[in-house]
Amino acid sequence: xxxxxxxxxxxxxxxxxxxxxxxxxxxxxxxxxxxxxxxxxxxxxxxxxxxxxxxxxxxxxxxxxxxxxxxxxxxxxxxxxxxxxxxxxxxxxxxxxxxxxxxxxxxxxxxxxxxxxxxxxxxxxxxxxxxxxxxxxxxxxxxxxxxxxxxxxxxxxxxxxxxxxxxxxxxxxxxxxxxxxxxxxxxxxxxxxxxxxxxxxxxxxxxxxxxxxxxxxxxxxx
Ligand code: ADP
Ligand code: NI
Numbered sequence: 001x002x003x004x005x006x007x008x009x010x011x012x013x014x015x016x017x018x019x020x021x022x023x024x025x026x027x028x029x030x031x032x033x034x035x036x037x038x039x040x041x042x043x044x045x046x047x048x049x050x051x052x053x054x055x056x057x058x059x060x061x062x063x064x065x066x067x068x069x070x071x072x073x074x075x076x077x078x079x080x081x082x083x084x085x086x087x088x089x090x091x092x093x094x095x096x097x098x099x100x101x102x103x104x105x106x107x108x109x110x111x112x113x114x115x116x117x118x119x120x121x122x123x124x125x126x127x128x129x130x131x132x133x134x135x136x137x138x139x140x141x142x143x144x145x146x147x148x149x150x151x152x153x154x155x156x157x158x159x160x161x162x163x164x165x166x167x168x169x170x171x172x173x174x175x176x177x178x179x180x181x182x183x184x185x186x187x188x189x190x191x192x193x194x195x196x197x198x199x200x201x202x203x204x205x206x207x208x209x210x211x212x213x214x215x216x217x218x219x220x221x222x
Contacts, residue, residue: 062078
């Protein structure tokens with residue numbers, strides 16, 4: 001089991017304040033509370049997996065710091081900004097490199113695109129981020145994100161697509177229900193850790209029930 005030193009706790013608190021101030025008013029599903037939940041879940045998984053708690057918490061706090069969706073599709077924007085912040089806090093290069101790898105590896109890139117993790121800590125953060133995309137909260141976030149992009153809830157004439165590359169996955173303009181098939185329902189089988197697999201199974205079942213209810217209400221109006 002890894003423990004945090006006093007200095008590490010101090011640094012984490014400072015970085016948490018910085019991230020909180022930046023994201024508190026974000027309205028597209030990437031608000032501070034998303035980052036907070038990912039941090040809490042990542043720590044819980046990291047403890048079960050005996051991963052390094054300092055690296056995991058830094059990775060979770062910084063995982064959405066400069067999302068490609070809001071930076072012209074640049075997938076290096078997040079790791080670069082994370083490196084800048086960690087450097088400002090005087091952290092060693094060896095830590096910066098490892099946290100930047102976590103930030104880079106978290107993102108889901110489409111059904112046909114593998115997203116391997118090069119460390120146990122990245123696996124914990126990736127799982128925590130993906131757990132927050134499913135279940136009741138995941139459903140709320142998907143519709144919040146869809147709304148922020150002016151997407152329809154559902155269009156029975158537009159079928160979900162299979163994406164074999166990140167570019168086409170992130171450019172889709174499809175209704176939010178399609179996102180369930182293009183990402184949310186796929187996540188349960190892409191969890192890395194056993195702890196996350198257990199939580200994912202329950203959240204997945206809830207999404208299936210939700211979809212059944214959604215379609216039954218939709219069809220009741222025919
Ligand atoms: P995360 O924060 O988990 O890394 P993303 O950055 O990909 O996930 O997206 C933020 C939230 O918006 C997630 O809950 C995700 O499922 C949702 N989202 C992303 N793309 C879409 C989309 N095309 N339609 C609806 N929701 C989306
Ligand atoms: Ni996230």
